Amino acid sequence: MCAGRIALRQSFPAHYGRQLGTLSGLLGLALVLWALTPHFLTISNLLNVAEQATIIAIIAVGMTFVIITGGIDLSVGSVLAFAGVVMASVLHSGVPLPLALMVGLGAGLLCGLVNGLLITVGRLPPFIATLGMMSVARGAALMFTEGRPISGFSESLRSLATGEVLRVPAPVIIMIGVYVIAHFVLRRTKLGRYTYAIGGNEEAALLSGINVKLYKTMVYGLAGLLSGLAAILLTARLNSAQPIAGISYELDAIAATVIGGTSLLGGEGTIIGTLIGALIMAVLRNGLNLLGVSSFIQQIVIGTVIIVAVLIDMALKRRGK
């Protein structure tokens, strides 16, 4: 037993070493921005960055699960818009807030489960199934609202965005909560273990008696559910649910996940890595804004960072072998 425990401790750096790499990237980026613009490292700006990161960061958690199974979910941005307008219209029709929140989460979950069933029962490639859902959910959100935003909500919904605990904005606290739970789920639960197993070798997972279809569907359901949660926070922040919300969020979420070291081939990845990835994206956007860099150039910089980050990650992995 003793030998086992020693082995555990020895493997710690190996397991989290790659996160240290990404983390030092984040810290390096922060240092550079601090040198260029001192305002960057003020508490109010850092909290601002964290708040900016929340929506993508929460979606990226679902994306991480999906990508670890070896799949992809292109529909998360559209599902966010759909869940947002459904919740908003339910609220406006006088349904009490807690119930409306459940409806918003439920709408996201439902879309995710449909994705999952199309992929497992329908045997569609994840790319195709979620590409279809991306269009369907977006269209449904536009149809539902006739293309107009639904605005003006009670203080209690908006407090989900405006509230603070010890100066920390409520969305940031919710995000941290999501990450703690997700990390726990991935590392310590059956769902987490099966997520890695399915992505690492689906056939071996099946032959080990894992109900691959069920767990895959659950993972896509989770991605949808988290899109619903992101929809609630975004609606609360904007005081408006927009059918065109969340466009290209799927790409930001994929970027955050991949920067965080999750392999698109499946079987590998961590939640902490994804958090760092999402923060890198947010810090970069914030810093470039503070520096007054034009939004055109920002896109070039962000794209370059994604490519370089993954290049470095791959080089580290190869050296590790």
Next chain:
Amino acid sequence: MADAPVLQMRHIRKTFPGVVALDDVDFDLRRGEVHILLGENGAGKSTLMKILSGAYQKSAGQIVLDGQDIEIRNPKHAQTLGISTIYQEFNLIPHLSAGENIFLGREPRRLGLIDQRAIFQEATRALNGLGLNLDPHKLIKELKVAEQQMIEVAKALSLDARILIMDEPTAALTEHEIKALFATIRSLRDKGVSIVYISHRMEELFEIGDRVTVLRDGRTVGTYDVREMSKSELIRLMVNRELTELFPKERAELGPEVLRVEGLNTQGGLKDISFSLRKGEVLGIAGLLGAGRTELARAIFGLDKIASGTISINGSPQRIGSPRAAINSGIGFLTEDRKSQGLVLPLSVKENLCLASVDKFSRWGLMNAQEEQQAADRYVKDLRIKTPSLNQKVVYLSGGNQQKVVLSKWLCCKSEVFIFDEPTRGVDVGAKAEIYQLMNRLTASGVAIIMISSEMLEVLGMSDRILVMRGGRIRGEFSAEEATQERVLQCALGE
């Protein structure tokens, strides 16, 4: 036969994170010889050959080719130097045809376009040269494992290699195919090609080898003339201990019937299969490739739909419609292909070991890390799985140790019936003996084993009873006493 050394590898060292795979290995190769590389799993044979073929870079040492110091940069570079390899794991593209695979990367051109006709003509010739009657238009994924292996052989031969590395080339071949391959090897040797031949089959070594180099624990034990060596001497050099008997079969006391299959038919081609299995019994399933042996295993394990018939465990009929149901009924399946079906390579030893029994280690979906750790630790010690830690990814383990991890997975589920599909394929003598010992231990503890094997000696040596299959049916049944190689083979061939 000329004696000029074509190749010398001196003081080769190779380290991986936490492991020294090769330590001061010397190896030389003469023109026109078949040089056998012998050693247990993990002795470093494959690593040494991967360095020679450019797949790995050596950590230290010197490679001299034709008297010149060289660095082999990558597999392509090795090929241009005239070094070709047939790996244990195939490097074929499943969605391309056999012919296209043979000429992959060096397609004959005509007017700047790929000359499809030339490809298939050449491929047909290459395959005929191997005594193989196979349509080169067929896609790789439609071919059997043995046929895929032959495509690999044809591919390497068509590269006009001066040095040909063959890593277990006969592991999946039938007697007939092996004979054809050996004839080809001999004619190549006589043309001056040097062949490095890795095999665990002792009989082959004496049939085809000129010299033999023995590796043990990443070091060279020595290089010898095959004619001056005996089997037992070589085994002793490999394992540094006497293997008293190759098949240490210990008969367990047979208990009550545990499995009964009656009138089983499947769409996969099984016809009217009936047999029973008692606790402590090893039931060998013999037959040629395509006889329906693997299909039988798949049906019992809930992977293929059963059209009619019943499967009973301990007297009660089971509805086995999925692997989960089979596992719950107490059946474990050690697949033929460890890497693609048995293991999740990027996961750790512990995670693989507990994969099929996660339910046992979890409550309300939460994993009990400590119980899992303890169980994994116990099996690693019990089965002597060589791994630096429980958290080592199984991809870094040697073949024999990977096989033990798969075995532990089913032990961990408390399976009562184990189906072994080719349990010792690609595993060396020492590890083989260990797997046989484990089978003895299993049967002694009351487990029943169905063993599918293409190695006749293994079937004869380890089984209490043998079923012979052909064309999806059971064609014969022999007790261990009445079974002989001739009788079983005749039955399998339908003569």
